[in-house]
Amino acid sequence: MKKMLYRWFDERLKLRPIKIALLDEAIPGGASWVYIFGSITLFFFLLQMITGMFLAIYYSPSIEHAHESIRYIMEEVEFGSFVRGLHHWGASGMMVMIGLHMLQVFLYGAYKRPRELMWLVGVVLFIITLAFGFSGYLLPWDQRAYWATQVGINIVGTLPLVGTSLLRIIRGGQDLGAMTLNRFFALHTLFLPWLLILLVTLHLFILRRVGPAGPWDKARAARIREPFWPKQVAMDAVGILIAFMIVAGLAVWFPAPLSDPANPTDTTFNPIPEWFFLFYYQLLKYFSGPWEVVGTLILPSLFFLILFFLPWLDRRKDRRPISRRFFFVGGGLFLTMVFTLIAISIRDISSLPTLSPSVLRGKAVYHELDCAACHRIHGAGEAFGPDLSYIGELRSRDWFIQHFKDPQSLVPDSMMPAYGLEEQALHDLTDYMLSLKHEIDR
Ligand code: HEC
Missing domain, CATH: 1.10.760.10 (Cytochrome c-like domain)
Structure with missing residues (x-):
């Protein structure tokens, strides 16, 4: 039966070359659990697309109705809270997986020649994902959304020369209001998804052209060669299943929050950004007055410049960690700083006065x-x-x-x-x- 079906389709669609193109990719050094993070990231993106489409059925991107429509999804719609929970935690999941994926690529030196292009596209994908997170956070139009976005947008306003005009473009006017919400909605549901799909395709296309990097141990890479199917596919599938179960569990037991409707006049509200922006939010607190641009422009530019040009900075052919000590120490220091700032920020936020x-x-x-x-x-x-x-x-x-x-x-x-x-x-x-x-x- 299975054979017959296969033959029927194969005669009409010529399946064999597709299988070769998609699944027979040779992985130097063989399949491994450390390679699963890219696939899980892709899975999370698909999950975001699907849950996002269902949320769009009820969501209304207007300042009069946005908050109420989310409340409706949470309280009235069948599975509404679950689907929104998946979307909420899925965003975090995608961030974590991108982080792990980038870490793996970094540790293995997989961005080195001839894979610079794949790395560059990957960095852009990372930036797009951050933009997804930032634009999505505003959509519920609650107090958290409003004030966190206010902080984020104001950072843009401090940029020299272009700051004020850029601020106006992002907000779509003088204030954070109806136009901003519309813009962020369009960005979040139309511009960014298409851009991401395009670049993910490019990312995978390049991967198929140059092939995966494999382990830094050349002897091992030469000795063992395994096709993508079936072992790596199975490992990816297990990873995806576990990731999905975690996110589904979170969606059930920790529903996505919804605070009071946005109130632009209530300046006493303490802005709390999404956790993946927390370290940057904390960092900004150390630069005030004339030093502000260091936090808002100089350090971020430096960070992204280094990230983009990493393959050209770390250019020795040898991918073994011993010959890349400098970059390992640099990366380690950076991650230590990120997690320290996140910890400080969480401590500060949890000690904020709560109402008795x-x-x-x-x-x-x-x-x-x-x-x-x-x-x-x-x-x-x-x-x-x-x-x-x-x-x-x-x-x-x-x-x-x-x-x-x-x-x-x-x-x-x-x-x-x-x-x-x-x-x-x-x-x-x-x-x-x-x-x-x-x-x-x-
Ligand atoms: C029918 C309209 C009305 C309602 C309903 C009302 N208030 Fe008032 N309130 C007033 C007016 C008019 C004043 C000013 C005169 C005064 O101080 O008694 C006032 C004064 C006050 C003041 C003193 C303000 C000051 O600066 O001295 C407080 C506090 C206050 N209201 C609280 C409340 C609370 C709490 C409620 C609900 C339980 C409430 N009010 C319901 C009309 C109202």
Whole structure:
């Protein structure tokens, strides 16, 4: 049966040359687990495409509806939370795999002549993936998205000469707003995917032309030669399966976050970028004032220049680690720095003041009683009564309690209703009012 089917298709499609072209590639030194990361990266890209297409069915790229459409996906749509979880964790998975893939290529010196072109295309693919991460982060249009993107975009604004015009192009106007969201959506779902598909094809085309580099041990490479099919394919498949199970598990047990809707007037929100930008975010903190360009322009340019021209910097033919000590030490130092900065950043972020339970309960009371019908906090709500954004700096605890019990006793002609709150609600609401300051207390 299988034979018959094969023959039927083979007669019409001439399958043999395809098999030779796709699967019979000889791998010097034989199949190995260290070669699986490229395939897993490619798998993650496909996963992002598929989950992304399903998310696009419900997602609406407008500032009025973006947040609500994501909430709808998370709460109403069948498997919505799972699909968004796959997309969310898949992005991280893709980053990790690209990192490991690049590390492997680096350790093996696989970018050396004659594979410089494959490396160059790979570096561009890496940059495109970062752009995917950055543009995708804004799309839910929640507080995290808004403020992290604000920080990211402002970096562009500090560039000398081109900064301001570039800033305007990226934002599509004066502010981060409706136009920006549209731009990022188009970038994320149309421009970048096509570009990536094109360059991945080129990357693989070059791979088929020059062949894989194999181990640095020449004797071993010459002695053992194994075709891509079936052993390497099987190893890649196992890697892909494990990677998928991890991401699926994360999607089930740790749903992708969605914070409050973006509020451009609430400047107290602490920006938290995606983890793969954290080390850079942290790095920027060490360069302020006139030194800012070092962080925003000089160091990134240096990094990408070195990355691009690595095959020409590390040009000795010998690929063994012993003859490449300088680059190993350099790479090791760089990675140490990256992970140290990530650790510092995570420590800083997790020690940010969090709202106490009574403040959170008070916030809930505020919403329940619809105080926003008369009051405004950071731009949200009506301006009938006084703006309460920083009211905690103006009044004392006793004053609030007295005022809530009987507004007219303090402000004789007050229009504010007396709510007759229970003791607990009264104190929670007061704690919430007291927390409304420029700096949040711990
Ligand atoms: C019907 C509209 C209305 C509603 C609803 C309302 N307020 Fe007021 N509120 C006012 C007005 C008008 C004032 C100004 C007069 C005064 O201070 O009593 C005021 C004053 C205040 C003040 C004092 C501000 C200052 O600067 O002195 C606080 C605090 C306050 N409101 C909190 C609340 C909270 C919390 C709620 C919900 C439980 C609420 N208000 C509901 C109209 C309202």
